[in-house]
Amino acid sequence: MQNDNKIFEEIKHSPDLNPRTEFVNDTRHLLIKKANRINKVSKIKKLSYYWSVVIATVAITAWISLFGGNQYILKSYHNVMSAIPKNNEESITASNKNPSVFIYHTHTTESFTPFLENKNIDQAYDENKNITMVGAELTSELKKKNINVLHSTTDFHKILRNRDLDYSKIYDISGKEVQTVLDKNKNLKLIIDIHRDSQLKDATTIRIDGKDVASVSFVVSENSPNFKENRKIANLFHQKLEKKYPGLSRGVLMKEKSRTKNPNNQNFYNQDLFANSLLLQIGGVENTIEEENRSVELIAEVIDELLVELD
Template structure:
């Protein structure tokens, strides 16, 4: 029996073939017939795919509109999305185990004239470029000092608008987030609500070692009947340490007669801090934040 190589050599050296015209035509018609069959099968497959998509879409529409499938989809969506962090607070919760400091901003849109390039203090409000940048800086500085800190940049003002609530209800909205932070993180030792005050530049700024710093003030609500003594002691301690390390940086502790507790009634170590005013620069704010981080490190270690 001949092997493949022998057959190949025999064909290679065989004389040229001269097929009959009928054979060529028959072969051509056969190839055309097979090509048409292949195209027909391909077209049928495409039409089947198209109608499958159409039928599936119609079935989905009928299911969602007639049989309550939309509720299932919404529920499934929320279940999936709940597995992912929705905002910075939750991202930090996932990345920092056992946080000891939680930072947030009840009046989160308070901003700075130099940052927004405006000369009107009333216009020193912004959705993104605002006091939350200062809180983020404090969180970063604390984490650098091995103090686990959570920072929330939640837009509470937007939540007020969504619920059609007055601005005076800001603390009611931020209270919900403070409570969530407490529920999720059992090792919290300090909570800080950072604001920007409304005082002019000459009152909100101090020069230390040739550099401008935004001055700090600590507020304590008299309406807080639950933890008033602890809130006052915390404010006095922070103020004392800050002044001892940086004389003139603090404007002191101010007791407020407001009926609002500033959420100090739900946690004994909750400090409301005002840093600078509308005319301060972000650099001045950041310099002060570095000093506040040093104080927090000191009292945390103690």
């Protein structure tokens, strides 16, 4: 059997072929017929593609107009855009080594009656299901916005019990952790001590876009040496919430100065440690975790705006 090289050599040195005219004509007609068939198939594909685009456009338009698809698109757009660093400083802010927000909970075990078998509002405290879950949700929402957050779940009540200290000393205990965090993180812009209010649901719930949302309030100590700065950041936060979601914030509550001049009897709520300190109450004792989380999503939007102004 001849190998390929020998066959190629024979073809190479063979005389020119002179096909019959009938063969050439038949071959030309066959090729033209095949070309026409291919062209026809191509036109059908283009027509199918055109109508697919038309149908898809009509369907998307109907979805946006009739089923609220525009809200989904806007939310998706904002989620994507918020995940893109705006500049080099924002990228640094998102670094694990450079938190810009610190969240903690002085009253760590504050819980919600929908979580608990015991519906007594005066006993709505739990070591596991408590306000730290709300702080964790806020941390998650802020990280989605490329904001790095340090969240503490330290149980300050447990520390009090272990040291046999009076309950009035709890801010002293949480304040030590705040100071430690400040010492280690020089670029913090905002510190938030998150609580839940003791008021009932009627006073701590608002309707937004057809859903129940936990309302919020701020507490500022007039005793704090940073009182003016503390009040300024709380008022700014309140105003931004009021502008975006009227009624979500119940305002800034002032704790009057103590009549005693003894500094040991003054309650600063740790606001003396940092100018941009907030005591933020999200919802109340009867709110559900779903209502709390809806509030957190809106709060995160405002914090994102607020941090820009704190640069």
